[in-house]
Amino acid sequence: MTNNDxxxxxxxFNIEHVLECxxxxxxxxxxxxxxxxxxxxxxxxxxxxxxxxxxxxxxxxFTNYFDLNTDYGEIKRLLKDLPFMSEAVDYGYGIRIxxxxxxxxxxxFIISANNNIPRIKKIIERICxxxxxxxxxxxxxxxxxxxxxxxxxxxxxYLVKTSNLIAKGxxxxxxxxTMPTDEAAKYLxxxxxxxxxxxxxxxxxxGYHKMDVFPVDTxxxxxxxxxxxxxxxxxxxxxxxxxxxYGDMSGYAQQxxxxxxxxxx
DNA sequence: TCCCAGGACAGCA
DNA sequence: TGCTGTCATGGG
Numbered sequence: 001m002t003n004n005d006x007x008x009x010x011x012x013f014n015i016e017h018v019l020e021c022x023x024x025x026x027x028x029x030x031x032x033x034x035x036x037x038x039x040x041x042x043x044x045x046x047x048x049x050x051x052x053x054x055x056x057x058x059x060x061x062f063t064n065y066f067d068l069n070t071d072y073g074e075i076k077r078l079l080k081d082l083p084f085m086s087e088a089v090d091y092g093y094g095i096r097i098x099x100x101x102x103x104x105x106x107x108x109f110i111i112s113a114n115n116n117i118p119r120i121k122k123i124i125e126r127i128c129x130x131x132x133x134x135x136x137x138x139x140x141x142x143x144x145x146x147x148x149x150x151x152x153x154x155x156x157x158y159l160v161k162t163s164n165l166i167a168k169g170x171x172x173x174x175x176x177x178t179m180p181t182d183e184a185a186k187y188l189x190x191x192x193x194x195x196x197x198x199x200x201x202x203x204x205x206x207g208y209h210k211m212d213v214f215p216v217d218t219x220x221x222x223x224x225x226x227x228x229x230x231x232x233x234x235x236x237x238x239x240x241x242x243x244x245x246y247g248d249m250s251g252y253a254q255q256x257x258x259x260x261x262x263x264x265x
Numbered sequence: 266t267c268c269c270a271g272g273a274c275a276g277c278a
Numbered sequence: 279t280g281c282t283g284t285c286a287t288g289g290g
Binding site: 022023109110112113114115116117119120154155158189193194195196197198199202215216217218219220235258262 | 269270271272273274
């Protein structure tokens with residue numbers, strides 16, 4: 001134990017909820033702890049009594065990464081006043097929305113499209129090769145066959161195109177922060193190969209902490225059909241109706257609803 | 266063996 | 279603009 005360790009209450013922080021809720025992929029569950037990597041950094045998380053211990057070497061970075069300056073007790077109180085949220089918030093009480101690196105998030109969620117989480121994790125692990133998450137230039141140095149060999153399937157060409165575009169500076173990852181959310185979503189879809197409406201929303205939520213988005217995947221489509229008792233296939237319509245319902249809490253609401261539906265049906 | 270997964274894309278009307 | 283078939287791969 002070093003004095004860099006971050007100690008937080010387990011009241012609004014459950015390690016399994018935070019890591020297994022589908023927002024992040026570079027972690028490993030061990031017997032006694034979880035280990036997590038992001039960019040070139042690493043931390044270890046475990047329970048100690050009613051506390052969470054986060055062993056790390058950059059306290060400021062991980063305090064922001066785990067969104068520790070946001071009061072999730074208040075977030076959950078606000079969510080529970082909104083429709084259909086009670087059960088999902090009770091189940092995923094320890095979820096927090098991470099502040100992940102935008103580029104790592106872009107690449108990770110391009111890989112996530114029409115894919116399952118165990119396989120997404122494996123593809124990303126192979127691309128990282130037990131080291132730091134590669135830079136855009138490093139990713140751009142590989143061809144389609146490399147990504148195919150990493151198991152990326154038909155997303156191989158998306159990864160080549162997008163990493164090359166970002167490596168040569170034709171897409172500005174930072175300008176997204178200054179844009180209104182709707183504009184940012186359109187810009188992401190228009191500019192980046194392999195980024196459609198759902199992946200763009202995940203990038204904005206997990207990489208830029210934009211809360212006025214609602215990523216609609218197969219699970220959220222099922223949640224929607226539960227709520228409104230209709231089988232709606234138009235995901236754009238699902239998205240706009242859910243944002244209408246949850247407003248600026250949409251990003252939070254989506255993640256609790258997703259996690260609950262995926263685990264409990 | 267079959268269905269499904271944190272869907273995007275091209276082709277077409 | 280809105281709809282449909284296709285696209286790798288492997289977990290369950």
